[in-house]
Amino acid sequence: xxxxxxxxxxxxxxxxxxxxxxxxxxxxxxxxxxxxxxxxxxxxxxxxxxxxxxxxxxxxxxxxxxxxxxxxxxxxxxxxxxxxxxxxxxxxxxxxxxxxxxxxxxxxxxxxxxxxxxxxxxxxxxxxxxxxxxxxxxxxxxxxxxxxxxxxxxxxxxxxxxxxxxxxxxxxxxxxxxxxxxxxxxxxxxxxxxxxxxxxxxxxxxxxxxxxxxxxxxxxx
Amino acid sequence: xxxxxxxxxxxxxxxxxxxxxxxxxxxxxxxxxxxxxxxxxxxxxxxxxxxxxxxxxxxxxxxxxxxxxxxxxxxxxxxxxxxxxxxxxxxxxxxxxxxxxxxxxxxxxxxxxxxxxxxxxxxxxxxxxxxxxxxxxxxxxxxxxxxxxxxxxxxxxxxxxxxxxxxxxxxxxxxxxxxxxxxxxxxxxxxxxxxxxxxxxxxxxxxxxxxxxxxxxxxxxxxxx
Numbered sequence: 001x002x003x004x005x006x007x008x009x010x011x012x013x014x015x016x017x018x019x020x021x022x023x024x025x026x027x028x029x030x031x032x033x034x035x036x037x038x039x040x041x042x043x044x045x046x047x048x049x050x051x052x053x054x055x056x057x058x059x060x061x062x063x064x065x066x067x068x069x070x071x072x073x074x075x076x077x078x079x080x081x082x083x084x085x086x087x088x089x090x091x092x093x094x095x096x097x098x099x100x101x102x103x104x105x106x107x108x109x110x111x112x113x114x115x116x117x118x119x120x121x122x123x124x125x126x127x128x129x130x131x132x133x134x135x136x137x138x139x140x141x142x143x144x145x146x147x148x149x150x151x152x153x154x155x156x157x158x159x160x161x162x163x164x165x166x167x168x169x170x171x172x173x174x175x176x177x178x179x180x181x182x183x184x185x186x187x188x189x190x191x192x193x194x195x196x197x198x199x200x201x202x203x204x205x206x207x208x209x210x211x212x213x214x215x216x217x218x219x220x221x
Numbered sequence: 222x223x224x225x226x227x228x229x230x231x232x233x234x235x236x237x238x239x240x241x242x243x244x245x246x247x248x249x250x251x252x253x254x255x256x257x258x259x260x261x262x263x264x265x266x267x268x269x270x271x272x273x274x275x276x277x278x279x280x281x282x283x284x285x286x287x288x289x290x291x292x293x294x295x296x297x298x299x300x301x302x303x304x305x306x307x308x309x310x311x312x313x314x315x316x317x318x319x320x321x322x323x324x325x326x327x328x329x330x331x332x333x334x335x336x337x338x339x340x341x342x343x344x345x346x347x348x349x350x351x352x353x354x355x356x357x358x359x360x361x362x363x364x365x366x367x368x369x370x371x372x373x374x375x376x377x378x379x380x381x382x383x384x385x386x387x388x389x390x391x392x393x394x395x396x397x398x399x400x401x402x403x404x405x406x407x408x409x410x411x412x413x414x415x416x417x418x419x420x421x422x423x424x425x426x427x428x429x430x431x432x433x434x435x436x437x438x439x440x441x442x443x444x445x446x
Binding site (some may be wrong): 044048049050051052065066069072078083086087088091094095120122125126128129131133136137144163164166167 | 249251275302304305307313317325329333335351353395396397400402403405432
């Protein structure tokens with residue numbers, strides 16, 4: 001079986017977790033895609049850590065406002081009912097447990113729920129930005145990642161080697177091959193995504209995986 | 222109400238001395254005081270400490286930059302206390318080659334350390350950074366069984382702030398996501414220079430909507446039109 005990276009499937013599966021009215025912070029990059037797949041009838045309230053909630057879509061070309069950008073500096077809009085605040089309030093909301101969930105990108109994630117996503121020493125040091133606070137503060141932390149990196153190595157590990165963004169905070173890891181819950185020092189496989197199989201995942205993942213008794217195949221196409 | 226001096230950007234940055242810790246508002250350039258930054262770039266100091274959310278954006282291919290990036294390019298600072306440098310390859314280069322001391326701080330911790338300084342607190346207890354490199358050298362404090370890092374208050378000498386409107390006494394309101402670190406930094410420095418897009422008469426701002434009370438502000442600068 002050949003692995004084909006599929007960011008859309010990761011975003012689609014995470015989007016199905018959310019309930020109407022959940023306040024969510026989506027990281028930059030792959031996590032932002034989650035907003036595109038929120039099921040009908042579910043309205044998410046998106047928090048943007050640079051200082052507002054009620055994050056709306058990018059404006060039409062020509063209607064951008066340089067004073068209204070997301071945490072990646074890109075022009076966005078604010079929805080009715082949204083509000084602005086300073087960075088201390090923004091992180092009081094994040095750290096204080098007022099956010100239902102955050103979705104963050106991954107360099108490495110391990111079976112203890114440790115996440116590394118801000119630094120490759122000597123190579124890439126972008127800084128943690130808001131990721132450390134988000135990982136510690138959000139009620140549910142989703143790590144969103146392709147199952148394998150460009151070299152084909154498993155991004156799910158027994159133990160992270162890179163500097164950690166946060167220790168033991170990840171609740172779910174959603175890849176393009178399956179859904180894993182981090183529990184008691186292992187990845188619990190809850191769902192495997194068509195066309196992958198349980199055997200494929202067990203063989204190719206460099207970590208301890210427990211297959212949940214209710215584990216099932218899910219078709220995200 | 223007493224008015225605060227309205228000065229030019231060039232006059233304002235003369236209040237900054239070599240070696241000062243300078244806080245600059247803005248998030249990836251949004252809400253940065255661009256007139257003050259341009260004046261400071263001309264000023265020519267080189268040993269200051271920059272305290273800012275990020276080093277703003279710099280594209281080496283096109284040369285385009287915003288926020289504090291021009292100050293980074295001219296090496297106006299020898300130390301930077303920052304939460305995110307991923308959008309400015311020049312500061313990453315300076316850090317890797319040991320030219321600039323870059324201290325990375327989680328964004329929420331940076332905000333709260335600055336707020337604490339302005340609020341007369343010695344620091345804050347936060348769970349952010351526990352079990353990571355951020356914990357190195359810091360005291361872990363247990364409160365009712367939960368562990369926290371002791372993060373010390375962070376003050377500066379001069380704050381460069383961008384407001385949408387300021388009245389002549391120094392009360393400020395901000396512009397959308399341009400608020401970010403501005404109101405916090407305005408609390409944490411002895412000299413607080415506000416570059417306002419519009420300066421209005423005392424009494425023209427609704428007291429209910431003022432974000433930064435005038436007590437924090439020492440100087441006003443008319444922003445670029």
